[in-house]
Amino acid sequence: MQTKTEEFTAQIKTQETPKAQPRVFALYEEYSQKPIAETIKTRRDVYEKADTPTRREIETEVEIEVENFHIWLELKKNFEPFAAHYYSVSLKSLLLGLSVGLQIAQFFDSVLEKFEILPS
DSSP: OOOHHHHHHHHHOOSOOSOSSOHHHHHHHHHHSSOHHHHHHHHHHHHHHOOHHHHHHHHHHHHHHHHHHHHHHHHHHOOOHHHHHHHHHTTHHHHTTOTHHHHHHHHHHHHHHHTTOOOO
16 A cells, blocks of 8 residues: 555656655655645645746745755754755755656655765
């Protein structure tokens, strides 16, 4: 049985990738205390319906959230600054509700995993 996040991930996938759920998803869910699928769906709906000024406001809010997530990764999860940066940046498109965000998150996840960039 798939979790809501896995089901949502399957819906927004546009190509086959080796991992269904990047590690950053679990980290973000722990940080936000909300399922990432719910967060992405809500934000996608809001962003798609927004006019240009509202989209700029949403983008600013996402920038702040990405920075807060970055800080949380460093302070609570003991990530090195550069690893926290890449994990948090990989979420930006997803938090704006853009489907390309899944591929970005998976790309960063696989690169960080390949180089074994884990918290100290």
